[in-house]
Amino acid sequence: MECCNKRRMMKESPESNFMNRRGSSCFPDEVLERVIGMLKSRKDRSSVSLVCKEWYNAERWSRRNVFIGNCYSVSPEILTRRFPNIRSVTLKGKPRFSDFNLVPANWGADIHFWLVVFAEKYPFLEELRLKRMTVSDESLKFLARSFPNFKAISLQNCDGFSTDGLAAIAADCKNLTELDIQENVIDDKNDNWLTCFPESFTSLEVLNFSILHNDVNFDALEKLVTRCKSLKTLKLNKSITLEQLQRLLFRAPQLCELGTGSFSQELTTQQYSELESAFSNCKNLNTLSGLWVVTPQYLPVLYPACANLTFLNFSYAPLDSDDIAKLLVHCANIRRLWVVDTIEDKGLEAVGTHCPLLEELRVFPADPFAEGDARGVTDSGFIAVSQGCRNLHYVLYFCRHMTNAAVATVVQNCPDFTHFRLCIMNPGQPDYRTSEPMDEAFGAVVKTCSKLQRLAISGLLTDLTFEYIGKYAKNLETLSVAFAGSSDWGMQCVLEGCPKLRKLEIRDCPFGNAALLSGLEKYESMRSLWMSDCKVTMNGCRLLAKEMPRLNVEVIKEDGSDDSQAERVYVYRSVAGPRRDAPPFVLTL
């Protein structure tokens, strides 16, 4: 429609604009834009943009944040053309299984070209949040130079950079409020990057360098913390001792989120009580993490700060059941809890007893490869938590074996699960009491939890599990499958039965071409499909690529493997066409 394209001219004659409009809206563009601009939800904005061209334009002009779940689904040119006024970009790159070494190095997802385009089209860019992207020091330096208003950078599971890149950010981003480095593969050069923040710099609100393994310049850190009065989040690495922690807490009692350093040092009585009082002065603390290397005797210093905690991330602190029980007595307000399985079932009983408001529980394995008498958590701990924590809706549970009955009990107690991720660490492990497959467990989950969005299954599973999923999991968006299923039928059930499915990741399952091709119509409505070590062949992939030209069908080839097999297949929808930066081992069909 002509009125939309002449947006700028409208300003001159608002009345005629008002009169000329037919149909959908009676508002001038500015108002429409203002109203639509208030929409925060991506889904709402997406819906709004489909109403009519006016609304599409109002939406695109007013959009400030954009989230791209797969960096190859769209190109920076297409993005910048549609959304001219973006201030904040979130990009995700590699398939999730790259976290588990299933994607070779140099696969792609390099941020650099995006930054080059952004420098031209979004000079006022303020935030960049990246997950599983490759980020070089060059890119970070370029970023620091190119965006004068840059405020926040968050890098999760990224690789390719070193502390040199951090130094560049520190030195050149005058308005930085957030520097958040999480679980990245980073070259820690131990070169005083913290000293690069200028003396005049005071705007920092979030600082997370917890994954660095070298010492940082403590003097520079202390000065930085002292002058940044708005600092709300501080996550330290393991080089920071208890004594240093106490000094930092003294400088920043306003902290809301704290990641401690090492929680292990010989403290004098004096130091101990200073630390204790530092914690009691932190009245706003709602999140606690870190505790790299814990001496349990010192945990009581945390007790004064526990009452207001809502998120406790002890997933790197292998505490035993007594330690965690004594702590949790003080943590009645906990909503999210991440722990190591060293707390065992007894520790989980304590969780059930003391944390009735719990909504999310993640239990990580201390020793994933141990065998035989290796301890950890079991079905009884799982049940104990579900009995005490009726609001539980997110669980990630690593265990060595499970029973169908236990899972059925858990979901009966907590029917509101939205995320159910059960990892029975022995592949193909049946119900250890009945020796039957674990089909009924996941059947119970999907039948009972109607709000289920994300599911990860494990253990000995036949096609029956997938029949259940296809039949009942109508809100399912993400499904992770490993070592499961009996035939193509299983995968077909899911592809045909789950209308909201967006991400499907499969490894080591007996699904072949028939299964792959049964989803022909489906994949365009999904973000991506990953299949590795299944029974899919190159011919099957070629057929898929031929039938569905708007999908990118990529096969990752390993040296010395059978030419006809497609060991690793990654299928995703894209408006950007095939990748132009694919390395030689990625074949685009």
Add this chain to the structure above:
Amino acid sequence: MEPSIYQSELNLEATELRLGLPGRTNNKRSSPEDRSRSISISISKSSSVDSSGPSNATDHDDDDDDHQNSVQPAKVQVVGWPPVRSFRRNSMQQQKQKKDEHNNNNGDGSAMYVKVSMAGAPYLRKIDLNVYNSYSQLLNALQNLFKCTFGEYSEREGYNGSEYAPTYEDKDGDWMLVGDVPWDMFTCSCKRLRIVKGSEAKGLASL
């Protein structure tokens, strides 16, 4: 225990490599000595799904102790399984190593209690090996505890000329004379102590 439906369909068990006696099922737990071994999954090109539990291939009963030290079939750790990110895995591994080192150095104050029995005594005692730094300290303590004497130790003759002698059970379940190996090695391998009559000990010494 019944094998699963899936297992019997593919009959993987029949073709599977395993140690130990046939007829073992999935549910037998392997002995503590196996703790350090990685999960063994037989991965074949023809079937990408493996349903045999890991314990099958590491299964062996106590009689097969000598198998522990013989050449094992190649143990394959499945790439990326369990799905724990490298950073977390490395972090936990480092912590575990530190803890093990600490325990071996006895520096963290934890105790290493072992039972001590004596033929004819009405009940057993327990002592903390960490309290002692040498054989002479240990033997003095034992002699005081049980009101007995061990005499002089010599490599050739053991505790010759005494009424009693100290022996211990090591990790392999064998009964050994106290004093033969270096102190640190002893504290690591000693599971329990037993004070035997001199005549019994002579039997040990003359081997």
